[in-house]
Amino acid sequence: MKSTKTQKMYITLISVMKQINALEEHLYIKLVNRTHRGIKLTVQGQKNYDEAKILIENSRENIFYDSYWFFIFKFGKRIY
Structure with missing residues (x-):
């Protein structure tokens, strides 16, 4: 994850890593491998990412x- 992405989202890389760490502790699994070059999803991390993407x-x-359907019931018109 590059710092420019976190800058666009108005968050710091440190806060992102803290959230990842908290999620790993909560789920009792390792989601990412950390290296001097950055981070990469583990196999379990990729599975969780794919499932979360489907849910969203x-x-x-x-x-x-x-x-x-709310619009139809409220206004009696269909949206095309």
């Missing part, structure tokens, strides 16, 4: 779907 995408679809 499904959540976005559900939010859109719920918003769509």
Whole structure:
């Protein structure tokens, strides 16, 4: 993770690493390998990342779907 990415998100690399460490402790698994060149996801970290990505995408679809039907019930119009 480059510092420029963290700068764009207005967070520090240290705070990101603290969050990763806390998540690793909470899950009792190692998510990333740390080297002098940076970090890389472990196999378990990649699996967790892939599952989280699916959950987030499904959540976005559900939010859109719920918003769509709310609009129809409230205003009686369909969105195309």
